[in-house]
Amino acid sequence: MNKGLYNRFWRWHFYAALFITPLLLTLTLSGIGYLFYTNVENKAYDHYFFENSTHTEKLTIDEGIEKAKEKFKGYSVSKVIVLKDPYNTRLTMDNKNGDEKYVFLDDNYQIVGSQDSKYTFSNVMRNLHSSLFVGGTVVNYLVELAACWAIFLLLSGVYMTFKGKALKKKENASKRQKNKKWHALVGTIITIPMIAIIFTGLPWSVFMGNFIYTAAQEHPSIGIPKLQQSPPTSDMSEIPWATRKNDAPSSSKEGGHAHHAGMSMPGMDMTSSNMISVQQLMTNVDATKISKPYSIIYPSSEDGVYTVAKSSNTGVTGLDVSPYDEITTYFDQYSGKLISKVGYDEYGILGKWFTWGIPLHEGHLFGWPNKIINLLVCLAFIFVILWGIKTWFSRKKKGEFSAPPNTSKGISVGFGIIMVVLGILMPLFGISLIVVALIESCIWLFRKKTIQA
Known part of the structure; x- marks a missing residue:
């Protein structure tokens, strides 16, 4: 066995685990919570999801929307979530301060109740899992970095398991050897499925998410042809991964407008007498053979379009569909005419892979x-x-840190190649390796000067 290479892996494995264990436990536990968010919410929010209002008068969906806007002054509707029976219809309402509410309408489109979106179980678990409730670029990078180093921990653990013969049966094994064997055995068994779970979650990340989308844009044969993409964000979760923030086509209007349509902004009420009603839009959606569930995203400008989408990774209870059924359609806000649509069959290999990978990661x-x-x-x-x-x-040992022994040898070719490959596959991990190398170099120079003095 190459003792120097083994000790190098052991030492990095130890220190990496020491620093990111709290994060890994938080991410794993919140991930478990998110696995069952639909089951939890179906029980916890059954009144909002399935029950009726005390009002029995039959309204149109547009009248129901107007009632919601009257009840929640300062809020405007940005999305309508149309679900299959027995689910109620859900409105997403925003104000100019960025606050968001979910308002539920029953079969008569009467208001059943409302929720503050910040405190729903799914959003709490998602925010904890992705940004530790803090948010911001630094925290998002930290979460992504922990995921990358977790892959290193798993792979280095497998290397040490086989090189160190940790699974070899030993007579009169000590307590430490037994603990090491269990740690190595279970770690080896879960390496492949755990790496699959981590990698299928990385498209949501800040750094690697950008990397993936850039690859998808620059290589249409494996990516998403002719679609302008950016990394996915939770507030756009009702639109499929492969078409989020797509450069949507514009509605036609007498006089013409610039083509800069997009999604609704918080507090923007784009409704006007010239727009078709939501009920008319739903009739047109039915005519195009788009079945429930689907989401309707309001236009964000005068030349914007209604976006109607079915997605496999929405984060909304009752809204997910099979990856094969994913579709994003654009309807003229004035005529209600279907302008264009993008379906699963039009995705490239990369788009299709993550359309399957994200729901695999989320567990549905x-x-x-x-x-x-x-x-x-x-x-x-x-x-x-x-x-x-x-x-x-x-x-x-009592009173000692008992870190793995340091190796006096330089970084071997084998170790270097492995780390470079991982750094290329996970760019943020590669950057962190450069930082670690600089820190180790500074420590080595400091020790050398101390010895010389």
Whole structure:
């Protein structure tokens, strides 16, 4: 066994785990919570989702929307979520301060109740999982970096398992050896499924998300032809991954307008007497054979369009569909005419992969078995983390840190190649490696000067 290479991996494995364990536990536990958000919300919010208002008068959906705007002064409707029975219709309402409410309408389009979007179970779990409730670029980078280093931990763990023969049966094994064996065994078993879960979550990330979309744009044969993309964000979650923030076509209007349509902004009420009603739009949607569930996103400007979308990764209870059924359509806001549409078959290989990958990551691609598999992998990952800590304490000497031994040898070619490959596959991880290398160089220079002095 190459002792220098083994010790190098062991040392980096140890320190990486030491620094990111709190983050990994938080991300894994919040990920488990998010796996079951639809089940939790169906029970916790059954009144909003399934029950009726005390008012029995039958309204049109547009009258229901107007009632909601009257009740919640200062708020305007930006999205209408049309779900299958027995779910109620959900309105997304925003004000100029960026506050967001969900308002539920029953079969008569009477108001059943409302929620502050910040405190729904799905949004709490999502915000904890993606940004630790803090948000901001630095925190998002930190979360993504923890995911990247988790992949290094898994791969380096597999290397040490086989090189160190951790699974080899030993007679009269010590407590430390038994702990090490369990840590190595479970870690090895979950390496492939855990890496799959992590990689299918990276399209939502800040740094690698941009990298993926850039690749999709610059290489149409494997990406998404003719679509202008940017990294996905939670506030646009009702639109499929492959067409989020797409450069939507514009509605025609007498006199003409510049083609700069987009999605609704908080507090913007684009409704006017010239726009078709939501009921008319829904009739046109039915005529184009688009079945429920789907979301309607209001135009954001006078030449904007209604966007009607079905997605496999919405983050909205009752709204997800099969990846094959994904479609994004654009309707003229004045005539209600279907202008254009983008479906799953038009995605490139990369777009199709992540259209399947994200629901796999979220645990609803193939129903309950997906949830159970993800749950077991996450629980096993927590076991590996905690057993790693237990293994450290079983070898830790009293009053000492007991870090893995440092190696006097320089970085070997094998170690360098492995880290470069990982750095290329995960650019943010590569940048962090450069930072680590600079820190180690500074420490080495400081020690050298100290010895010389």
